[in-house]
Amino acid sequence: MERPTRAWVLHPDIRGDDRRRAPEPALEEATALAAALPGLAILGSEVVRLPRPHPGLLFGTGKIEELGAVFAAEEVELVLIDGPVTPVQQRNLEREWKLKILDRTGLILEIFSDRARTREGVLQVEMAALSYQRTRLVRAWTHLERQRGGLGFVGGPGETQIEADRRAIDEQLVRLRRQLAKVEKTRALHRAARAKVPFPIVALVGYTNAGKSTLFNRLTGAEVMAKDMLFATLDPTMRRVDLPTSDEVILSDTVGFVSDLPTELVAAFRATLEEVTAADLILHVRDVSHPETEGQAAEVRTILASLGVGPETPQIEVWNKIDRLDAEARAIWQARAARAEPHVAMLSAVSGDGLDAFLTQLSQALRGPESDETIHLAYPEGRALAWLHNEGVVRAERTGETGWDVDVRWTARQKARFDAL
Structure with a gap:
């Protein structure tokens, strides 16, 4: 049995962020997200309050040193940051702390990847992961270095490599979309069958x-x-x-x-x-x-x-x-x-x-709302009359020369089902 990855959870509480959430419940949720991923041992968690995110490091240098000392002492291998982390910030933090960084998007993608069971679910997770990786490649172009995303995409320098990676991802996305289209067609057939x-x-x-x-x-x-x-x-x-x-x-x-x-x-x-x-x-x-x-x-x-x-x-x-x-x-x-x-x-x-x-x-x-109606059924339509009684919609019933006159109170759905008999 493999030893679990030693992980730490950080929630950046950024002042002035339009989407800022209550920090303590947010940290609790982020820790629960991390716990949902098998193979992780959550050693600790912390809210990090920031007046504004540092463009290159996310956190201030003092906080980075303080956290780095904790991570080294605890032998932390993975830091989960509950928020968006740019490729530049990820690269710099990994260099500073000498460990792996995963942001909120990467973590959720990892969980979805672990939980997908149906063919459609697996394909959709793959597509989502590739779209995420492709976005991070594009953002990293100006730094002429390929970045590592949350799903283990390996590094390598040079814009030529990035262009090649981008092309490979696009080709994979096209292939996955074709496969997904087939699966969705099958689902559409199942939905059509259920509609009946x-x-x-x-x-x-x-x-x-x-x-x-x-x-x-x-x-x-x-x-x-x-x-x-x-x-x-x-x-x-x-x-x-x-x-x-x-x-x-x-x-x-x-x-x-x-x-x-x-x-x-x-x-x-x-x-x-x-x-x-x-x-x-x-x-x-x-x-x-x-x-x-x-x-x-x-x-x-x-x-x-x-x-x-x-x-x-x-x-x-x-x-x-x-x-x-x-x-x-x-x-x-x-x-x-x-x-x-x-x-x-x-x-x-x-x-x-x-x-x-x-x-x-x-x-x-x-x-839903019910309406009253009188319908005429010919004598050979005894099955339809039995259906009405079984549904409990019959209010009164009269016998005539050619059949039954039936007073019903029913919903629009019951009427539609009756018409489909």
Whole structure:
């Protein structure tokens, strides 16, 4: 068994940064990200406060010396910097500290690479990693030296080498896009097949580690990887679920969102997240016990908007992990939920508390508004009449010379399913 890589996590807290987050929760999240990558031993973590980033070194010389002494004493081999690091900064810091540097984008790419299971997921991660590496090459041109990115891309001097690398990456991207196009075609066929099945699609989305997979497992009985770990789920998983109202739905679990998600990954995983854009209902799962729950929720809404999910798609915010709230906090959240009904549900995916009320709410949201209608069925259409009774939409039924006149109260979805019989 290989010895784990000795790692240290730094969160640069830059004053005046428009995207500045609360430093302590940000450091905690960055450390959890690092812990999600196998083969790392996290020896320590620290918030480094900066008035402004140093263009060549990110940190000031005094801080670099101070940290360098700690890293040498602890025999640190890898420093994870929770933020963007330019190729120049990476090169200079690696020279100063004599160890490997990985920025936030590189770390997330590494985690995604480790977690991808489906063919599509693997291809998309490869494309995202190549796009990241290519960007770092371009930025490094003026320094006439090829830089090492977060996924182990080897160094070598000279602009000619950089041009050759750029060409090789472009050729790989073209090859991967062709392969991905084939996989996406297969997914499109699967989606078309599902469209013929009259079950609505419910997509679980949320900030990473909000408890989506735990809720998915409780509802479906599936053994999806559900650990207290960031990015525990990468590829979407779909299962059929029977609701208490006898309605059937297809439930889709998706990759967790995270603040400052690399743009390469947002673009590369657009196809995977098509399950969200095609959903009839979105369940936005939130960890309301987390101190940054409001910021996390805002991040998820921003990503959903970037994917083209508009206000026309019904959504329920699932306020999860209420078992972790004390009595006072729980009362506050319950009061907020009462004001936001029917667009909010409170539950614990772990204990099951609030689950029954949530399922009833889910059924009502999917059914939508009902309308009254009278339809005529000829006597040979007994199967259609039986379907109406089975759906529980029949209000009255009259027998005539040629068939039945049936008064129904149904949703638009039920009417569409009836028309497709």
